[in-house]
Amino acid sequence: MTVTATPEMAQSLHEIAPEITTQVRDGHLAKAQTGLLAVGGLLAGLGYVLGEHGSLSYLVGYMGTLGICLGTLFFTMIQHITSAGWSVTLRRLTENTAATLPFMLLLFLPIVIGFHDIYHHWTDESLNITDPNGANYDAVLAGKSGYLNPTFFFIRVVLYFAVWIVLATYFRNQSIKQDQSGDPEISLHLRRVAAPGLLLFALTTTFASFDWIMSIDPHWFSTIFGVAFFAGSVMASMAFVILMSLWLMRKGYYHGAITVEHFHDVGKLMWAFMLFWTYTSFSQYMLIWYANLPEETVWYELRAESGWGAIGTVLIVGHFAFPFVFLMSRNMKRNTKILPIGAVLLMMIHCVDMQYLILPSGMSGHDHGHGHGHGGDGGLLSAAAGGDHGHGHAHGFGAQIGEYLHTISWADFGCFIGLACLIAGFTLRNIRSSNLVPLRDPRLREAITFHNI
Amino acid sequence: MTNTNKWGAVAEFDSAQSIYHAAEKLTAEGYTRTDAHTPFPIHGIDKVLHHKESGLGWIVVCGGFTGIIVAQTMMYWMNAVDYPFWVSGKEPYAWQATIPITFELMVLLSGLSAVFGMFGLNRLPRLHHPIFKHSTMYRVTDDRFFLSVEATDPKFDSEQTPLFLQSIGGANVEIIED
Known part of the structure; x- marks a missing residue:
């Protein structure tokens, strides 16, 4: 039945399955691309300019969509390092999404502009927090200033993007080169590159999440933070892959190349990374709850106020309990009407997760001045944390949700949707300028004939 | 004809393709209590034999x-x-x-x-299964593929069924005693 494809016999798609479309028809989907870019740019731009806390809303959307791009880069490299055959027909799509990372560098500009606004806890130079004799001396931040200073922050921004852009474009270009040459050596070469690539990816993604999200609350620290961000990001990127490929199938592409078997497997990965997010997020919460140290619990204390307590519950249900049951059965993952519903839900809950990580910290300190979280300033989680937020804020789930809706702005969803449309538009641009699937990958036959047992 | 002491009929095939096509014909003929015994999983054969999803x-x-x-x-x-x-x-x-x-x-x-x-x-553990009485069944973990029709199948007939198995390409067709 299945012939194991050895490098010497790399066949082209025309020999294996001549009926599969290899390219988007000339000019087709051009309107969709322009539409996505226009709507996306408008929505993200308006959210940034008009939102009540525009820079923070933009950061919510930006980190959410950056995670999608990084997740597809991770997916591409994982398929290479494991010599995976099943995913070859999906890989060009993830290569194309990862190759939007140069645009993400451009889209980072609003964060540079809003830098002092977002990271005001440690970038306000007028407070002079590193001066031991100053009135606002902060020993913790002074100790961290070797790492957490604007110069090094921007050096790292350049460094992270350099790594991501080089990796994303290299994997895409080599794969496209193989479309012409059919050289199986390229597959072996990319497998070797994927190993250091994944190592660099892990380090840059972790530190980027430290720099761009965790440092909003610079006193607080959690070593598992980067892993949780990564897990949620890969989940969202799998949701993105499902939605993009299903949409392109409706437009008449990928037929015969991407089948229900592939959706089943991408669905499994999405589900698994949803669980991995739960695992890491709960690990972070439980250790902090158990130790009950003021400098750690302050982060969750902040997330019990202003309605965020209810959002913690929403995340437990929407990011774990509901999708866990909803997408557990193989029949649900193999149903191409139900799977995209799950994918949309998980994309939106990913946005809520980013709000939960960014907004409470980002919005604190603006109205009651600098200096929360010096430890012992009421930051203790009550012993029976979870249900009992007895600090004088809203009780009851409904009341807290009301408070949350009052706290956030439309832009906290608008920027994410806008930036996701932009990423989809740029991905479409890359898709239209390359072949739809790797034409002469040695494992192409395996991907086309792939079946789950 | 009485089937009381018969377990069923077993036929041998020499490739995944041939057992797959034979299974299609077996189902088309109306046999329901059938099974495939192969050295490795053959994609889709469970569907061809109309096997229900495992509980x-x-x-x-x-x-x-x-x-x-x-x-x-x-x-x-x-x-x-x-x-x-x-x-x-x-x-x-x-x-x-x-x-x-x-x-x-x-x-x-x-x-x-x-x-x-x-x-x-799977009704495990058990020490023996009648199907192992088949003379070449030992090759099932190596390079041969087997189709079986159990005697409890309403269409089973100890003369017609072996002939049919032969007609769809089966070799070494044997009636297995229970």
Whole structure:
């Protein structure tokens, strides 16, 4: 039945399955691309300019969509390092999404502009927090200033993007080169590159999440933070892959190349990374709850106020309990009407997760001045944390949700949707300028004939 | 003709393609109590033979939920009822502290119900199966593929069935005694 494809016999798609479309028809989907870019740019731009806390809303959307791009880069490299055959027909799509990372560098500009606004806890130079004799001396931040200073922050921004852009474009270009040459050596070469690539990816993604999200609350620290961000990001990127490929199938592409078997497997990965997010997020919460140290619990204390307590519950249900049951059965993952519903839900809950990580910290300190979280300033989680937020804020789930809706702005969803449309538009641009699937990958036959047992 | 002491008929095939096409013809002929015995999984043959989806998943789900309920009941009873004890300001029963054990017990009982559920559905363990009486069945783990029709099949006939198996390409067709 299945012939194991050895490098010497790399066949082209025309020999294996001549009926599969290899390219988007000339000019087709051009309107969709322009539409996505226009709507996306408008929505993200308006959210940034008009939102009540525009820079923070933009950061919510930006980190959410950056995670999608990084997740597809991770997916591409994982398929290479494991010599995976099943995913070859999906890989060009993830290569194309990862190759939007140069645009993400451009889209980072609003964060540079809003830098002092977002990271005001440690970038306000007028407070002079590193001066031991100053009135606002902060020993913790002074100790961290070797790492957490604007110069090094921007050096790292350049460094992270350099790594991501080089990796994303290299994997895409080599794969496209193989479309012409059919050289199986390229597959072996990319497998070797994927190993250091994944190592660099892990380090840059972790530190980027430290720099761009965790440092909003610079006193607080959690070593598992980067892993949780990564897990949620890969989940969202799998949701993105499902939605993009299903949409392109409706437009008449990928037929015969991407089948229900592939959706089943991408669905499994999405589900698994949803669980991995739960695992890491709960690990972070439980250790902090158990130790009950003021400098750690302050982060969750902040997330019990202003309605965020209810959002913690929403995340437990929407990011774990509901999708866990909803997408557990193989029949649900193999149903191409139900799977995209799950994918949309998980994309939106990913946005809520980013709000939960960014907004409470980002919005604190603006109205009651600098200096929360010096430890012992009421930051203790009550012993029976979870249900009992007895600090004088809203009780009851409904009341807290009301408070949350009052706290956030439309832009906290608008920027994410806008930036996701932009990423989809740029991905479409890359898709239209390359072949739809790797034409002469040695494992192409395996991907086309792939079946789950 | 009586089938009381017969288990069924078994035919040998020499490739995955030939057993796959033979299975299609076998189903088309109306046989229902059929099975394929192959050295490696053959994609889609379960569908061709109209085999139902395994019920193992439901057994595992039941095992998993039993694990959750047992863990929660156990810890609630121990910590809040039998011996309530305040440790570092946590309530005797604090849900946060129960999650790891609930998770572990769910995984343990899911895993055990997967293994033993599989045993049960396959009627294992058993020391012998009539099908091993077939003269070349020992090659099933090596390079031969076998189709079987059980005697309980309403269409089974100890003369017609072997002839049909031969006609669809089967070699070494044998009637297996129970």
